[in-house]
Amino acid sequence: MRTYDLIGIGLGPFNLGLACLAEPLEDLDALFLEARDQFGWHPGMLLPEATLQVPFLADLVTMADPTSPYSFLAYLKQTGRLYPFYIRESFYPLRAEYDQYCRWASERLTSVRFGQGVQTVEHDGQAYVVGTATGERYRTRRLVLGTGTQPCVPEPCIGLDGPVLHSADYLRRKQDLQRTGSITVVGSGQSAAEIYADLLTDIEDHDYALRWVTRSPRFFPMEYTKLTLELTSPEYSRHFRSLPADRRRSLLREQRSLYKGISASTVDAIFDTLYAKQVAGGVPTTLLTGMEVTAAGWDGSRYTLDLHHLESHEDACLTTESLVLATGYAPTVPTFLDPVRDRIRWDEHGRFLASDTYDVSLAGGEVFVQNAEEHTHGFVAPDLGMGAYRSSVILASILGREVYPIEHRIAFQEFGVPERLRVTEPVR
Numbered sequence: 233m234r235t236y237d238l239i240g241i242g243l244g245p246f247n248l249g250l251a252c253l254a255e256p257l258e259d260l261d262a263l264f265l266e267a268r269d270q271f272g273w274h275p276g277m278l279l280p281e282a283t284l285q286v287p288f289l290a291d292l293v294t295m296a297d298p299t300s301p302y303s304f305l306a307y308l309k310q311t312g313r314l315y316p317f318y319i320r321e322s323f324y325p326l327r328a329e330y331d332q333y334c335r336w337a338s339e340r341l342t343s344v345r346f347g348q349g350v351q352t353v354e355h356d357g358q359a360y361v362v363g364t365a366t367g368e369r370y371r372t373r374r375l376v377l378g379t380g381t382q383p384c385v386p387e388p389c390i391g392l393d394g395p396v397l398h399s400a401d402y403l404r405r406k407q408d409l410q411r412t413g414s415i416t417v418v419g420s421g422q423s424a425a426e427i428y429a430d431l432l433t434d435i436e437d438h439d440y441a442l443r444w445v446t447r448s449p450r451f452f453p454m455e456y457t458k459l460t461l462e463l464t465s466p467e468y469s470r471h472f473r474s475l476p477a478d479r480r481r482s483l484l485r486e487q488r489s490l491y492k493g494i495s496a497s498t499v500d501a502i503f504d505t506l507y508a509k510q511v512a513g514g515v516p517t518t519l520l521t522g523m524e525v526t527a528a529g530w531d532g533s534r535y536t537l538d539l540h541h542l543e544s545h546e547d548a549c550l551t552t553e554s555l556v557l558a559t560g561y562a563p564t565v566p567t568f569l570d571p572v573r574d575r576i577r578w579d580e581h582g583r584f585l586a587s588d589t590y591d592v593s594l595a596g597g598e599v600f601v602q603n604a605e606e607h608t609h610g611f612v613a614p615d616l617g618m619g620a621y622r623s624s625v626i627l628a629s630i631l632g633r634e635v636y637p638i639e640h641r642i643a644f645q646e647f648g649v650p651e652r653l654r655v656t657e658p659v660r
Contacts, residue, residue, distance in 0.1 A: 419558030
């Protein structure tokens with residue numbers, strides 16, 4: 233059986249970027265397995281005018297290799313859209329456009345195999361053996377896990393009956409929602425805002441009541457100032473890793489507005505739409521902040537949501553015919569890793585314990601993760617702009633050399649106490 237140098241499991245943007253950067257390397261035999269028949273990136277949220285929240289430079293490869301034939305600009309050139317994108321004068325690609333770009337890149341790679349859902353991973357004493365649902369078996373010295381995150385459902389809504397849906401499924405079921413008399417969106421981030429805005433636009437045409445319920449104390453915008461953006465840097469990630477686990481945990485809660493907020497343009501567009509509709513006579517819509525869903529039930533025709541206001545500590549209740557949970561995603565550990573769990577480092581909560589090179593194997597250099605290390609590396613883990621950097625680090629660790637130059641310091645500010653200012657003796 234052929235033994236690969238690495239097999240990537242899952243083909244989201246991060247492992248796809250790694251595949252693009254690995255493709256030209258003659259001394260690396262890599263294979264990437266994906267369960268789906270083609271690339272797809274959050275298809276339920278590819279709203280026509282929705283954009284990425286990062287500039288086009290945060291594509292699959294550019295931050296590691298600006299000359300790569302798999303860059304977003306190369307895609308635009310080959311598809312005849314480079315000049316229209318230039319004239320558009322926006323750094324932010326459409327989300328649907330980014331999805332098309334990733335599909336374009338995936339179709340040009342020799343190392344990608346679609347329709348190969350991984351079911352088992354074992355170790356034969358010398359290498360990992362990966363088994364797929366179609367019966368194929370592949371052998372590899374190393375694994376790179378890029379299986380992504382799964383839709384997160386609030387505890388009161390777990391197992392809820394009826395046509396409740398997660399934002400991941402929004403576009404496919406949008407028409408079903410609009411045929412009901414009332415729709416409630418639960419969530420506080422960009423997806424919740426985009427779904428509310430999309431449903432608000434069509435509200436008169438379908439005659440439904442529309443509500444948006446968020447646990448957040450306000451509809452907070454994502455912080456996007458330049459010195460704040462320096463936190464998406466290698467040195468901040470190193471600083472974050474150096475902190476005790478409880479401090480990392482509290483920091484992630486404090487930093488939610490840095491990566492889980494709403495773009496300011498979306499917040500403003502919602503207000504402007506509400507204002508215009510008010511001038512025209514108003515529409516039946518309600519926005520509720522600081523409201524936590526404490527219980528939920530379905531009686532066969534509508535949902536009842538019990539709510540608790542987190543500031544006034546008052547209780548409330550609302551009924552709705554349709555319910556959309558825009559409540560984000562969470563990492564999960566794939567069950568196919570069960571036979572090799574004893575070869576992987578775990579923290580006290582059963583999560584991957586990643587090193588500075590994103591390695592989670594006990595032996596070292598065997599298993600790497602992509603976007604499963606937020607608790608160790610900080611909120612940069614899901615950031616598209618840091619994907620190429622992480623791939624560069626993983627490749628350097630595997631090959632023992634920097635194929636793509638790795639930045640070690642990019643920020644003007646310093647995180648933690650600089651060595652030159654460190655006090656080694658108590659100050660009197």
